[in-house]
Amino acid sequence: MNSHLKKAIVSIATAFTLFTTGSAIVANQSAHAATSDEAASLIDEANDHMGVRYVYGATGPSSFDCSGFTKYVYKQALGVNLQRTAQAQYNSNKKVSVNSLKKGDLVFFGSSARSISHVGMYIGDGKMIDAQNRGVIKESIYSSWWNLVGAARVGD
Structure with missing residues (x-):
């Protein structure tokens, strides 16, 4: 040859x-959280880290901040690489109404859409898993200490 x-x-x-x-x-x-199998994988991965401590700027797996946690969970469960900060995750994914939330959607908190300071992952029944000063926990998306700004669906 x-x-x-x-x-x-x-x-x-x-x-x-x-x-x-x-x-x-x-x-x-x-990939996105539209299917029940994908949502179950996301929630299983998130549950595996319940109680892990909060550290600002941490991306896991021994400690997380809020956006480091959602980024880690999406990468481990679905191979999806989210943006690093809560604001960037809000800006880069398709907005959905809070009334149409699906398990695995991201929920965002802050003073406005231009000032997102926190993100969690919706798990159904008005609850999310998030990393905050008490570590990785499950809590309501409606509380006196969070101002729910909006929600987004990854990859839609």
Whole structure:
């Protein structure tokens, strides 16, 4: 086999590998919490970290801040890479009304849509799992210490 043919075969094989690997990465990042299996995986992963301590800026698994927790849970459960901060997670995902929340949706808190300071993951029945000063806990999305600004569905 001549060297030009060998180079062509190697180039085609390399291009095919890059194409198929790239497609897998894109498909992986388009996952969302719309199915019950995906939501169950997210909630199971989040439950595995109940009680883990809160540390500002921490991304797990031995400690978390709020957005580090949601980022970690989505990555571990679904292979989805969320943005790092609560504000960036709010800005980069499709907004949904609080009335149409599904398990696995993200819920956001702060003084306004431009000033998001906290994020949690909705688990149904008006509750979320989040990382806050008491660690990773389950709590109501409606409380006197949080101002619910909005919600978003990842990947929709």
